[in-house]
Amino acid sequence: MSACTAEPIAFGKTKETTRIVIIGAGVSGIAAATRLLEQGFKNVQLFEAEDRIGGRINTIPFANSFIDLGAQWCHGEEGNVVYERVKDLDVLDRTGDFAGYFARSNKDILTSDQYKALMEFKDEFEVKSDFEGSVGDAFTDSFWKDVGQQLDKAVAKEALDCLKRLICSEDACDHMSELSPRNFVNFAVTGGDLSWRKKGYWKFLSLLLNANEDQPGDQGILKGHVHLNRRIAEVNWSGDGEVTLRCWNGQIVSADHVICTVSLGVLKEKHKQLFVPDLPAAKVRSIEGLKLGTVNKFLLEFEEQPMPENIRGVAFLWLEEDLKELRGSQFFWLESVCNFHRVDRQPLLLEGWIIGAHARYMETLSEEKVLEGLLWLFRKFLKFTIPHPKNFLRSQWHSNPNFSGSYSFYPTYADELRTGRTDLGSPLVHVSGRPRIQFAGEASSRNHFSTVHGATESGWREADRLNEFYKGRAEN
Template sequence: MGSIKRSTFQHYEYYKSLHAPGNNMSLCTATATATWGKNKETARIVIIGAGASGIAAATRLLEQGFRNVLLLEAEDRIGGRIHTIPFADNVIDLGAQWCHGEQGNVVYQRVKDLDLLEKRGEPAMHFFRSNQEALAEDQVKALRNFMDSSGTLTDADYEGSVGDYLTHKYWQSFPAMERTVAKEALDCIKKMICSYDACDHLFELSPQNHLTFAECEGDPNLNWRDKGYKQFLRVLMAVPDDQPEDLGVLRGHVLLNKRIAEINWQGADELTIRCWNGEIITADHVICTVSLGVLQEQHKQLFVPALPAAKVRAIDGLRLGTVDKFLLEFSEQPMPEKMLSFNCLWLEADLRELRGTDNFWLEGICGFHRVAHQPRLIEGWIIGAHARHMETLKGEKVLEGLLWLFRKFLPFDVPPPKRFLRTQWHSHPNFRGSYSFQPTYADELRTGRWDLESPLADVSGRPRLQFAGEASSRTHFSTVHGATETGWREADRLNEFYAARA
C-alpha cells in the first residue's frame, strides 16, 4: 500500500503543477467561443466519486489517451455502493450483490470468460404467517405465477401508479385462496417489489420505472461466488491477481478522504473544486458521480452558481430509495435443509398490535434467505421508512427485534447469531440511500433521468460539468451495469469533443 500512496501523491503534485501560475500548460484565457487550447494530454479532468461510474469513466478516459485524470473520493475506500468485506466463511456484499442478467449487461460481458460468476437458479419460495402457519405448495405456486406474469407494468397507456395497477391485476385474476390470506400475500408481494424498485410503497412508483427499464436476458441473480462484487472493479482497473490491494491502471489517479464542499463552474474557463479541508483543485472538466441522495441534500450549497432549473427539477423529482440488509452469522445454518428463503405474512390483528410497539419497523421487512458460498448465513431485507427508522436504532435493539420476528413467524428455532451486521445506506452522509426510482412526482414535474444526464457546456459545446451514476441511466438505472454505462458515456462524450478538434 505504501507504494500506492507515494505514487498518488507524486501524480497529484504533477497534476497541480499543470495549472500553476506561469506554467505554459495552464488554461488558455481566451473566451469559450475561441479555439479551445487543450488536448487529451493537457486537459484536466476531475471525477467526483470513485464508485462504479467514476471508476468506469476514469479507466476509459485513460484508455482513450487522456493523461490528467483525477478521482476524488469522500470515503477511505473506492467502490461507492459496491462494498465487499470479509465476513463469516469468506466475504459479503453490503451493497450491490448480484449481476442482473447476461445479454446486454456490460458487467457480465466484461467478466463472462473469467469464471467469476455463478448461476444459482430460482430458489423455492416459502411463506409463513404470523401464527407460524405455512402457505401450502399450491398457494405458493399461484403467488409465484402472479409475480412472474403481472409483477411488472407493461401497459404504456396506464395512467395510475404501479400500486394501482398491481392491486387491480391481483384482485382481477387472483387468488384461488381464502381472501384474508390473499390480502396478507398481496401486502407481502408489494413489499418484495418495493425492494426491487427501492420505493417506500408502490403507490408512489411511476409506471415509467417499469416501462423504460431494459431487462437484460439471462439469469437475473448471478452471484460472485466467494469473491464479491469488488471483483468487477478489479477487472475494470486491470488489477493483477497477485496484488489484491492495488489500484491497477488507476494507481496515482485516486485521492481518498476528499469530501467536496463546493464545485464552482462560474464563467467559461476552468472549474474550481473546494474540499472540506479547504484544499482547492482546478479542472477543465468535472464529472460528478455522487449519489442522487447527496445531490438532493447538497446541490444548493454544492454548486456555484446554482444549477439550471431543468437539472434541479430532475434532482428534486427523482428519488433515491432505502433498501437495507441484515446479515446474521450462526454456528450452523438454522434454516431447514431444503429451505432457501422465507417471507412473512402478517395477520391483520397481529399487524395492528405491532404498530403500537417499538418494533413497528419490523413491518418493513421483506424476507430472509441463504447466501451462496456462505453456509452459516441468513440475509434479510428491509425497505423504505421502516428501514430509515431501523438505521437510527442501536444494533442490539435491531437484533432483538429480528429474533422476536423469528419466534413470531417460524415453526423452528433460530438461536442468537454469532455475529450480526446491518447496513445503513440512508444515514451515511456520502450516500443517503440505496438506489434510484422514478416516482409519480417526477411525472408531474415533466422531468426524468434525461435531465439529470444532460451535461452543462459552454457556448461552443465544450462539456464543463457532467453527471454520471446509476440515477442518470435511462434504461439500466439502479444497477451496477447502468452506473458503469454512464461512466463510459461521459468519458466518450469528452473523447468525441477532443476527437472533433484534433
C-alpha cells in the same frame, strides 16, 4: 451559460494537458477514469468522500469469505456490460428462489401451490405503458382479478402486502403507490439474476482497475489518481473558463472538466449548496423529481445453517390483529422486513431485507437492538428455531451522508414534473460544445438504472463524450 460564441483564448488544451476531476470513486467514477486513461488523457483525478473506493459496491471479508454490503447481483446477461466483461471467467452462477415459502404471523404456512401461484403472479406482472397512475394501483387491481380470489380474503390481503414489499425491495420505493410505470417500461430487462461465485462485485471492479482481486480496495491503474477522504464542498462553474472545486478540508482544485458521479441522494440534499451558480432549472427538476430509495440488508452467520434443508428462505405475512399490535410496540419497524434467505455458496449465512422509512429508522438503532428485533421476528413466524448468530452485520446506506440511499427509481412525482434520467445525465456545456460539468451514475442511466452495469455505462458515456470533444478539436 455565457452568451459568448467562441472559446476563451486561454483554452488550448489537449488530452495531455487538460485537467479532469471526477467527483466520486464508485463504479461510474472508476469506469470513467479508467476509460479516460485508456483513451490517452493524462491528468485525471478522482476525489472520493469515503475512505475507500467502490461507492455502493462494498465487498468486505465476512464469515471466512466475502459478502457485498451494497450491490450484490449481476442482473442478467443480454445487454449487460458487467456480464460481458466476466462471462468467460466462470465467476457467476444463476441464483435460486428467494422466498421458499410464506409464513404467517400465527406460524401457519401457505401451501406450495399457493406460494407458486403468488410468486408466478409477481414475476409475470407487467405494467402497460399507457397505464395511468401508480404501479401500486395496477398491481392491486391485477392481484384481485387473478390470484386474490383463489385465497381466503384475510390471507389474500396479507399476501398482497407481502408481495408489495418484495417488489419495493427490488425497485427501492417506500411503497408501490409512489412507483411510476416508467420504472418497468423504461428498464431494459436482461434476463435472470446471477450471483458471484467468489470475491463478490469486487471481482468486476478489479477487472476495471487491473487490480489485485485478492485485495479489495486495491486501486490498480488508478493508484496516484485517487484522493480518499476528500468530500467536495463547492463546485464553482461561474464564467466560461475553468471550474473551481473546494474540498471540505479547504483544498482548492481547478479543472477544465468535472464529471460528477455522486448519488442522486447527495444531489437532492446538497445541490443548492454544492453548485455555484445554481444548476439550470431542467437539471434541478430532474434531481427533485427522481428518487433514491432505501433498501438495507441483514447478514447473519451461524455455527450451522438454521434453515431446514428443504427451505431456501421465508417471506412474512402479517395477520391484521398482529400487525396492529406490532405497530404499537418497539419493534414496529419489523413490518418492512421483506424476507430472509440462504446465501449462495455460503451455507452458514442468512440474508434479510428491509425497505423504506422503517429501514431508515432501523439504521438509527444499535446492532444489538436490531438483532433483538430480528430474533423476535423469527420466533413470531417460524416453527423452527433460529439461534443467536455468531456474527451479524446490517447495511446503513441512507444515514451515510456520502450516499443518502441505496438506488434510484421513477416515482409518479417525476411524471408530474415531466422529467427523467436524460435531464439528469445531460452535461453543462460551453456554447462551443465543450463539456464543463458532466453527470454520471446509475440514476442517470435511462434503461439500466439501479444497476452496476447502468452505472458503468454512464461512466463510459461521459468519458466517451470528452474523447469525442478532443477528437473533434484534433481534426480541426
